[in-house]
Amino acid sequence: xxxxxxxLARNESRFVDDLCTYARFxxxxxxxxHSADLQKCADWIADRCRSIGLExxxxxxxxxxxxxxxxxxxxxxxxxxxxYGHYDVQPPEPFELWTSPPFxxxxxxxxxxxxxxxxxxxxHLAHLNAVEAWLKSGRELPCNLxxxxxxEEEVGSTALYEFLPHNKALLACDAVVISxxxxxxxxxxxxxxxxxxxxxxxxxxxxxxxxxxxxxxxxSLQNPAMALCQLLGKLRDARGRITIPGFYDDVVRLTAYERxxxxxxxxxxxxxxxxxxVPQLFGEAGFTSDEQRTARPTLxxxxxxxxxxxxxxKTIIPSWASAKLTLRLVPNQSPEKIRSIVTRxxxxxxxxxxKLTVTSGHGGAPYLVSPTSAIAKGALRALExxxxxxxxxxxxxxxxxxxxxxxxxxxxDTLLLGMALPDDNPHSPNEKFSLDAYAAGMRMSAQLWPELxxxxxxx
Amino acid sequence: xxxxxxxLARNESRFVDDLCTYARFxxxxxxxxHSADLQKCADWIADRCRSIGLExxxxxxxxxxxxxxxxxxxxxxxxxxxxYGHYDVQPPEPFELWTSPPFxxxxxxxxxxxxxxxxxxxxHLAHLNAVEAWLKSGRELPCNLxxxxxxEEEVGSTALYEFLPHNKALLACDAVVISxxxxxxxxxxxxxxxxxxxxxxxxxxxxxxxxxxxxxxxxSLQNPAMALCQLLGKLRDARGRITIPGFYDDVVRLTAYERxxxxxxxxxxxxxxxxxxVPQLFGEAGFTSDEQRTARPTLxxxxxxxxxxxxxxKTIIPSWASAKLTLRLVPNQSPEKIRSIVTRxxxxxxxxxxKLTVTSGHGGAPYLVSPTSAIAKGALRALExxxxxxxxxxxxxxxxxxxxxxxxxxxxDTLLLGMALPDDNPHSPNEKFSLDAYAAGMRMSAQLWPELxxxxxxx
Numbered sequence: 001x002x003x004x005x006x007x008l009a010r011n012e013s014r015f016v017d018d019l020c021t022y023a024r025f026x027x028x029x030x031x032x033x034h035s036a037d038l039q040k041c042a043d044w045i046a047d048r049c050r051s052i053g054l055e056x057x058x059x060x061x062x063x064x065x066x067x068x069x070x071x072x073x074x075x076x077x078x079x080x081x082x083x084y085g086h087y088d089v090q091p092p093e094p095f096e097l098w099t100s101p102p103f104x105x106x107x108x109x110x111x112x113x114x115x116x117x118x119x120x121x122x123x124h125l126a127h128l129n130a131v132e133a134w135l136k137s138g139r140e141l142p143c144n145l146x147x148x149x150x151x152e153e154e155v156g157s158t159a160l161y162e163f164l165p166h167n168k169a170l171l172a173c174d175a176v177v178i179s180x181x182x183x184x185x186x187x188x189x190x191x192x193x194x195x196x197x198x199x200x201x202x203x204x205x206x207x208x209x210x211x212x213x214x215x216x217x218x219x220s221l222q223n224p225a226m227a228l229c230q231l232l233g234k235l236r237d238a239r240g241r242i243t244i245p246g247f248y249d250d251v252v253r254l255t256a257y258e259r260x261x262x263x264x265x266x267x268x269x270x271x272x273x274x275x276x277x278v279p280q281l282f283g284e285a286g287f288t289s290d291e292q293r294t295a296r297p298t299l300x301x302x303x304x305x306x307x308x309x310x311x312x313x314k315t316i317i318p319s320w321a322s323a324k325l326t327l328r329l330v331p332n333q334s335p336e337k338i339r340s341i342v343t344r345x346x347x348x349x350x351x352x353x354x355k356l357t358v359t360s361g362h363g364g365a366p367y368l369v370s371p372t373s374a375i376a377k378g379a380l381r382a383l384e385x386x387x388x389x390x391x392x393x394x395x396x397x398x399x400x401x402x403x404x405x406x407x408x409x410x411x412x413d414t415l416l417l418g419m420a421l422p423d424d425n426p427h428s429p430n431e432k433f434s435l436d437a438y439a440a441g442m443r444m445s446a447q448l449w450p451e452l453x454x455x456x457x458x459x
Numbered sequence: 460x461x462x463x464x465x466x467l468a469r470n471e472s473r474f475v476d477d478l479c480t481y482a483r484f485x486x487x488x489x490x491x492x493h494s495a496d497l498q499k500c501a502d503w504i505a506d507r508c509r510s511i512g513l514e515x516x517x518x519x520x521x522x523x524x525x526x527x528x529x530x531x532x533x534x535x536x537x538x539x540x541x542x543y544g545h546y547d548v549q550p551p552e553p554f555e556l557w558t559s560p561p562f563x564x565x566x567x568x569x570x571x572x573x574x575x576x577x578x579x580x581x582x583h584l585a586h587l588n589a590v591e592a593w594l595k596s597g598r599e600l601p602c603n604l605x606x607x608x609x610x611e612e613e614v615g616s617t618a619l620y621e622f623l624p625h626n627k628a629l630l631a632c633d634a635v636v637i638s639x640x641x642x643x644x645x646x647x648x649x650x651x652x653x654x655x656x657x658x659x660x661x662x663x664x665x666x667x668x669x670x671x672x673x674x675x676x677x678x679s680l681q682n683p684a685m686a687l688c689q690l691l692g693k694l695r696d697a698r699g700r701i702t703i704p705g706f707y708d709d710v711v712r713l714t715a716y717e718r719x720x721x722x723x724x725x726x727x728x729x730x731x732x733x734x735x736x737v738p739q740l741f742g743e744a745g746f747t748s749d750e751q752r753t754a755r756p757t758l759x760x761x762x763x764x765x766x767x768x769x770x771x772x773k774t775i776i777p778s779w780a781s782a783k784l785t786l787r788l789v790p791n792q793s794p795e796k797i798r799s800i801v802t803r804x805x806x807x808x809x810x811x812x813x814k815l816t817v818t819s820g821h822g823g824a825p826y827l828v829s830p831t832s833a834i835a836k837g838a839l840r841a842l843e844x845x846x847x848x849x850x851x852x853x854x855x856x857x858x859x860x861x862x863x864x865x866x867x868x869x870x871x872d873t874l875l876l877g878m879a880l881p882d883d884n885p886h887s888p889n890e891k892f893s894l895d896a897y898a899a900g901m902r903m904s905a906q907l908w909p910e911l912x913x914x915x916x917x918x
Contacts, residue, residue, distance in 0.1 A: 030771045091773060097669060155771050182675065196674060200772045209736025210556060213886040214759045215655060215857030216641065218787050219699075219751040220731075222741040225760035225782070226695060233692035236685060238810075240678075272679075277668025282681040282812035292678040300673045301684035302775050307762035308783060312489045312614055313659045313820050314550060315785050315858075316761050316886055323684070324767060326774050328677050351697075353741035361772050398674030399774075427672040427775055 001447065007133040008442045015129050015442070016112070016435060018048065020105040022087075022121045023114035029064060029088035029155045038064040038151050041087045045149055048125075052132040054147065061159035064088060064151030068170060071131065071145045079456035080144040081449070082173040082412070084402065085124025085180065086153030089116025090427045097429035111432040119426035122433040123179035123419045123441065124149060130445030142453035146171060153180075156200075156362030157402055164409045174456045175375050176406045177448065179441065181396045181418035184265045186436055189387035189444070190394040191379050192416035193371040196294065197329035198399035199339045200361025203228065203346060204322040205354050211307065211316040218317055222353035225306040228321040231349050231356075235299055240284035240292075242299050244345045250332045252368075254295055261393045262290050275423065294395035298328045299342075326361075328397065335363030364401020369413050374459050378451035379415045386444025415452075417444065460906065466592040467901050474588050474901070475571070475894060477507065479564040481546075481580045482573035488523060488547035488614045497523040497610045500546045504608055507584075511591040513606065520618035523547060523610030527629060530590065530604045538915035539603040540908070541632040541871070543861065544583025544639065545612035548575025549886045556888035570891040578885035581892040582638035582878045582900065583608060589904035601912035605630060612639075615659075615821030616861055623868045633915045634834050635865045636907065638900060640855045640877035643724045645895055648846035648903070649853040650838050651875035652830045655753065656788035657858035658798045659820025662687065662805060663781040664813050670766065670775040677776055681812035684765040687780040690808050690815075694758055699743035699751075701758050703804045709791045711827075713754055720852045721749050734882065753854035757787040758801075785820075787856065794822030823860020828872050833918050837910035838874045845903025874911075876903065 025041035049069035092102035102115035207224030283292035307318030484500035508528035551561035561574035666683030742751035766777030
């Protein structure tokens, strides 16, 4: 192991260069204009996999390609682990809030700034670097490894959901490893044992057949923007509780043990408030801030659009109004069931003076894994060795819908071993990745494979 | 009078050509990119005034010029009337809903389609054509006339409000005539005796200092878009009544006489609903549709903006959310007082978890004029003569804020003699103007001046 860790230390600056090169691709999956950039980005990461000796195939799909790269000399007596990552990134808008261009990585101190560098390019690249260290040091990996790197995570992984059931043999594994989440600090490496699910919806309200003069007609018809505000405003009460009947029915209550574990995550309300940049924190009454954002379901408005949005004023009753919503779900809420009860409630609340259309977006089930299994204990030891600090157990507020799909199709549990820090700004302007987390992540990954191989052998 | 009416009939097709030429200028005052177009449009209407013999000056202002054109040979023994109009137009967006380009007038049947053709280019051009008929027929006008044509009506007439108090002598008059409003049908020419006022506001809510990942942070802070929806949604109840304390305090109740007069306006609920294109009508309980839209105050949302508005979804808590509002006011509500009580109420409702900023836009007081004065009776006779039908008394839902300014600075009442029809689509895509209304408006205007001169002499 020392030779492998020495290799990682020796090549650190090249690994940073590779990370910057990777982050330069504007691989924005939500925006059709970037489809060629996504192809180029997939080709680059595939070449990177080949360069360290992995058997690599770029699988074309109906949209962005899926890269599958496997360690050479497959040995059926060894366990197999699958490392999942995604090369696509969130839209960078609004550009004007970035202090440096989103696709021109800039190093400041021990951070690199670029869109997608933390979510998720840096994190799966750390695993790839660790595997390079094993292979180039001439050491024999105690397991087979498969890298599965897709290009649609930020828009719902449609192609991968199509790919998975048709490639079960190719992707067969004893467990999945995903680093696409975060840890509280570099001193608190964490195994994440639960994730929130998600369901995305769009609420569209049609009023008059065209924008109307607010003086001539105003008062004699429903204003669609007002109808939308009244509809959405009724979905949450002043104590932060969702008011949709049945919304909490399937929520598994937090145990006292879980609440104790979660309380180990360092938290300072003033620092957190300042970090968010809000005048005062807000959340569902009766829960800590960490519980609110990781163990409780939410309904968030992601966007509102109606009428005139330019300079000055335009005295109209807008023809329509719409909102983008995402609901974060916790075990055992089902995306389909929640979508259906939300839609039913919206239809019940919507006045007959406007026309309501509810469109379903992507969804993903919440996830919970046992933190006392052999592979989980092995992962905790690798975390401690890589980061040099005791590992803790956490829940994560974000959604990694693919985790449920791996369970379904590959019958494999997933270990979530995040490297992102709370101030990495994923999905926000000025996204960054810590070079210390990158290095610790590589060391963790290098030591993970013997631990997992040993755990798999024992089970 | 017959010679004058014959002149109008003889020149009708040229007047239509002039109208189309005038409508070709994209004189959109809300959009800075059109400032040169506004200057060209002002020059064109000034040249038109000069060509019929008016003494015309294009007054430069801090923004768009003001055109003042006076009949020659000023006679201090005759009364003077002022005709007001505006050459600026509303923004044409959204372009895709126009069936022909907004600044390329197209004649279909007895209508001409173009942005600004009804509001207001066609209406003041009708008056100008009538004056041409008087002057070119060699008949002596029984009054002095001043045309005042500005270029900022759609954005609050800032330059004109500055110009008025400094040009009281230039603009001195016995009464003002404005045709910038509508009549129910060509068979119901109308004198409008009341107008709603307006106050525009923008409500901006700031949440976190940047867009945040809705999974990682969602649940632990207020969503600004939700806060905005809840704030705005509380401003009106299910019966269409504004819930802001004190909002109705200064509203003058409709008398039984007024309600009888208003009931003469033809109305068919099904036809009106279909015309608006809504599934069901809606308005303040206890009032007819016509009363709701002309004699009752309103609060309308003109636009909503927050977060991600592009294709697909973006899983964020938006950093901010904002709404454009206009409130329509009725006698004796004051724009300043209403703005202040709305702002106070918004501040009271806004939770401490976000930051609220309320910005004031333009405002104009509501207006009420006695329909039994000598000049009003004269105007009714001119309407009947021009349109060939009994004239009725109506209220108007729109705002013509300048009417109050004329009262204040020139001590002159305003006669509102609209030529627009209910399906003219002002402020909407596919704005049009009726050529029959244009012709009737010219005949009405030609016959108005002897009536008004006679009324002024009698008073």
